[in-house]
Amino acid sequence: MLGVNYAPEPTGIAPYTATMCRGLVARGHHVEVVTAFPHYPQWQLQPGDRRTLTRRDVRDGLGVTRVRHYVPARPTGIPRALSEISFGARLVTRSWGRPDVVICLSPALLATAMAAARTKSLGSGPALGIVVQDLYSAGVGETGSGGSVLARIFGRLESTVLGRADGVAVIHDRFKHTVVNRLGADAGRVAVIRNWTHVKPVQDFDKPAFRARMGWRTDETVVLHAGAMGEKQDLSNVVAAAQLSQSRSLPLRFVLMGDGGQRVSLERQGAGVSAIEVIPPLPDEDFGRALRAADVLLVNERPGLNEMAVPSKLTSYFSSGTAVLAATEATSTTAEELAAAGAGLRVGPGDPGALVSGVLTLRNDPLTLDELGRRGPDYCARVLSEEVALDAYDDWVRLLHRRKQEC
Template sequence: MSAAAPRTPLHDRRILVVSTNYAPELTGIGPYATQLAEHWAATTARADVLTGMPHYPSWRTDEEYRGVWRTTEHRGGVHVHRRRHYVPPRQTALRRGLFELTVLGHGLLAPPPGRPDAVVAQMPSLAGGVVGARIARRHGVPYVPVVQDLMGAAAAQSGIRGGGRAASAAAAAERYALRDATLVGVIHESFVPGVMALGVDPARIRTVPNWTHVQGPAADRAATRARLGWQPDTPVLLHSGNMGLKQGLDVLVDLARLAPDVRVVLMGDGNQRGALRARSAGLANLDFLPPAAAEDFTDVLAAADVLAVTQRASVLDMSVPSKLTSYFVSGRPVVASVAEGGGTAEEVRRSGAGVLVPPEDPAALLVAVRELAADHAAAGRLGARGAAYVAQHLSREAGLARFDALLAEALDNARGNARGSARR
């Protein structure tokens, strides 16, 4: 007779995850929230998710959800509670504010039924953080926000119209969402000073890096290039993911204009896609591709010669792109056109998977791309280091285990506080 599996601190718990982004979204924080909730659905008593309507990265509500105000789905063992919200087709401070207000209003007016044992909120959504804090406070249960982006800093650094005026309001909402948290998770240590500046005791901050949420490439690289129409002797520079303001993707359009011999590929969607198309009019060597299907995604990344991560020069401590974990697993070298002192630069240095160039400098970016495209051995070494970094530090199993430990610690802290109050 085999021994029963050991019970864990989370075994009989009901967990609520608050995340504005969730499956079927394939990029950004949606895949992380999805895999986390499905993991807890398989290992705890019950997992619920309070989320919005799928809209990212296109910033258009998916067709099947248009006109839907409220719905509950069952996906991967998870009870997914969706609430309607405004989706801004273009990003300004006012439009972003309306987005957050509708997420906040519908989340507070129609929370999931029942009492959770703990609430975990994925932020950058300010409203999601506030909703999570309010639900946890109402039920007197542990609350653990996870900071994926710092929105106050983002408003100031990303170049969004009216962002300077919105930064203080965003920081105030973040302060509210974080101040009474049992523990606060951050995906990179570069966020710690910003979280501390919002009034969080550093003793309550834990680093929980994102993991790679995709499988490694499987298809023949030459066959994928042929299918995509990429010539064997043409260097291909690919950027995948959101096309927003903070990415500063104008630098890739300018590089394409400087180098007609290099094929530049922008794969994904976002509120700046239209502006980038207009800016690139007449460039025969710049392609726009829709987001690749999940089963094809890393094969397309691996077919490129160089993968680009770009940010505006002003972006320092508010974001570490989730695309990096997918880039690393693809086994291709990364060129990062980002500020030297930011978290993105630190992650590229730590992985050893790429090279850094100054942000918003297409000539410097072009030099790095040409060098890597010409030196196959160097490109292979960098790509191999990225894959090894993922295997050692960013596996899904390791990432989910870190979140299990974070939540178990929060629950244990709550039990300790309850015992202390009873003795008093």
């Protein structure tokens, strides 16, 4: 299993990769992981890891080898590409032993491309599977980070990499449509395996006492963003909504909980605004309590995002039983997922006034707010089951191996 993100990183794709590996071990597979040192979402190495080039641990019955790579302070553009290439270089220069199946995680696409090339250079060697958590070329195009030319280049690269795989697993039906119809992958080799909630169930707790400990008043509506603070989250929109709320003396509190490349900038923007606070990630138990104690859980996306990602926070949000407010395009994968769950309200992205209005709509209709919250756990039980997903990954890995043996 080759991927740049792994436990104990608390957000993003790391929890899914780690759970998938543990699930495969539990289903009889021998799994070896090569990954980076923990650095996400803060994009910083831990002090104890900064002088270590390689470390091997045994976690949950599987071997985890960590390799140092370049971690940029601002993970955009060329620095982000160099980070992925440096990780890919560490991957391809290591011994992998004699695996039956090599699974690569994308992102990071550039590292995956390098690892896929090495895998295929072995001829009759291992089967190659790629798990797609984000559509890289769509991200370049939708965020405008490299222009249309770079988006086309990454589109060709992504198409080539996925086309060389013996099988591809994607996390949403919309992803499969894009991978098959835009990137040219063989539909028969693309499986849809949904993500699941990775937040542990929270035991009953004293919600008023927890809110008091967090400094959240009983008379205010708490709107919580929990997760990464990067460019695609466009959280400046939330700061602007908080400024608008404060100017109108509205009883709203916006809370940005997490870390990421934009955190320092957001703290500067929110300085002096009492309607917003930026707080670090909470430990697991308190994280789940925060999701349940908030009044509204927020997904905020940059205008123009449609196909590139399904926010991993949605699975955790739905499981919490708290209503979701999504500032996203009407045609986005996020909007489609929210509508399928029936667990929240959508407003337009990049519009602080619309965001405030959406919060007020939910605040002023507590019956609807409660009903939306109740629908989330039901959707998780029906569609986002961890055991169903892990069984599907088990079947997928075994299929990859069989296909390779039949060649």
